[in-house]
Amino acid sequence: MSGAQIEIQLIGIVVAAACALPGVFLVLRGMAMMSDAISHTVLLGIVLGFLATGDLESPWLLFGAAAMGLLTVSLTELLNRTRLVKHDAAIGLVFPALFSIAVILISRFARGVHLDTDAVLLGELAFAPFDRLMLFGSLLPRSLVVMGAIALVNLVFIAAFYKELKLATFDAGLAAALGFSPALIHYGLMGLVSITAVGAFDAVGSILVVAFMVAPAAAAYLLTDKLERMLLYSVGLGAAGAVGGYWMAHLMDANIAGSMATMIGVLFLLCLLFAPQRGLLAVAARQRRQRWEFAQAMLAIHLLHHEGTPEAEVENRLDHLQDHLRWEPAFAHNVVQRADERGLVRLENGSLHLTEAGRGLATTMLADKR
């Protein structure tokens, strides 16, 4: 591995970590699409900052962009509060308008400057190692330094306000009642999303920032119920997606950021299918098991109901089940076989008898119902 390769992967990991931290709260709070809106409108902040300072390297651009992210949030909320449009429509109205203004400003006033709209939307990770910055006596890639700093800010903010964030996320009412301002926490979080989006668009572009923020957090949400673990897993998944994506791009000779987003998507898909408790396969298996267990309980209750009565001769026959419980013959046969294997029933020349265990199951099921 060459130095540049290692550096690109490092940048990818740092971007993933910086994005995943606020991403967890976006996913939990149902505000994932705000990251899409913010990552687009930061362009307007950058353009305005550039027009004001005339310098693409100026730190004011970052401030302008972060401020524009917050403005997007507050405009959306303002529009939402008029109750004339719904929340999702408010997002869909605000960010395209601000983004259009940015595109028009660029084409009118910033033409020929290295500020392409598609560069902002797409980013280019392959060039990141060439843009270096002197720091601590060594030349480091600019993206690595910037994203490292942003990841640190995110980490410090979340660590410092961990309790407040947790409370405001899971029980906003209680948080407000205890005197934590939900608005302050909300805007703090949105501020983090803004600066992260600004820092990351350089490397991966504003559209794929959304992948880094939302997908690992959503995947982690399928894996665990604990917030600490969710934060940890989503950073891990994001980093794994970044490294895996880098190598896929290397093999295919294709775009790195696109490949990273794809890899993160693949990881999400794997979690979606195979997550131990909430994965689709686990859910399907649980539903199947419950279906058989329920059928066996039904069988046991049915047998208990008629046990020792004169009708037992007719009712408790295998071929009668399809009439009484409306079971297909194959299904009824299958249920009886499973119940027999579990030692719940005995089959004697076509008539069914409960065992002690079967009687116990039926009585507990009936007792639970009462």
Added chain:
Amino acid sequence: MGAGWASSTSGKIMNLLDLLHSLVFDHTVRTVALGTATLGIVSGVLGSFAVLRKQSLLGDALSHAALPGVAIAYMLTQSKSPIVLMLGAGAAGILAILLLINITRQTRLKEDSVLGIVLSVFFGFGLLLLTFLQRNPDARQAGLNTFLFGQAATLLTRDVMAMAIFGGLAVLLVIVFWKEFKLLSFDREFGASLGLPMPRIDILLTTLLVVAVVIGLQAVGVVLMSAMLVAPGAAARQWTNHLGRMTLLSALFGAIAGVSGALLSSLGTGLSTGPVIVLCISVIVLISLILAPNRGLLWNYLRQWRNRGRLRTEAVLENFYLMSSQHDDPSHPHAVTALEAVSGAGNVRRSLEELQRRGLATPHSGNTWSLTAEGVRAAQARLQPALKDQP
């Protein structure tokens, strides 16, 4: 100076005439305007349903999700004809919707998270495919510009024909299934109880939304397509509570934005059509939010202001009466400052003038006022229920 002003005005009028002239006679401008108008109408019609069904951001996700479809369609056919690419984009859009619906239904993830994932991962995958196909990892050179921002200026007659055919079909289907779509948007359960296959109707309407997105991609691009699906519907919603009128108005707004965007960017200012169209429709939204009768913010504010004035006037009348009833003569004059002290904040003098207009109070010298006999009666009538309640 007057002459200069006149000539600049006539210059402006000439400009406008030139613009209209080019709309009618300039082939390129006409083609572009026709294309963007078609787009505006189709997305206006389908967007009004999307807005009502809280699916405003679906268009955003769908337009991004179309990219891998375009790349795969190109990979399979090696053709760049708009119909082939549109079909690819449509297929990817439908796949995205199916994923979106199923993941949202079967997991505890919220819809917006799934939207974000589908949007960004599909787009990333499209980027990967496109750069892989061109054997050039630099995304900026992958010809993505057209996809991102559209190129309305390069619309050809055959493109507009394709847009019109697909779009016309979509609008026709909306008319045919009007009642079903209306039920779907407002009372899905009732529709189901009538025995209508609501899931299938849902899929049909959403597929038509995909058609609208696919039509728009070439003209305004991914990023701004979402606005075309939200804004006309959101603007039209402010003017009416009637679905039919809302949809027509939405189509009209879409068409106006499309044509004016095409004309403004044809002025040779170097503005790209997509963003100008979006700004036009955003202005229409803003005007609608502020000025629309009944719902508009301006009317709402006026109504509140008037109500506040009315309530304050009544409060002043009541306080005035309670103060004067401390005297033997209820028409005893009182200083305005005393009334202000009792009534608290607010413009007491304006309320007194209002009372005077209604013949309930009269001013006296020395900044004092008194209630008329009429005023006393009015105040007693207002206070009667309250006074009766007291033990």
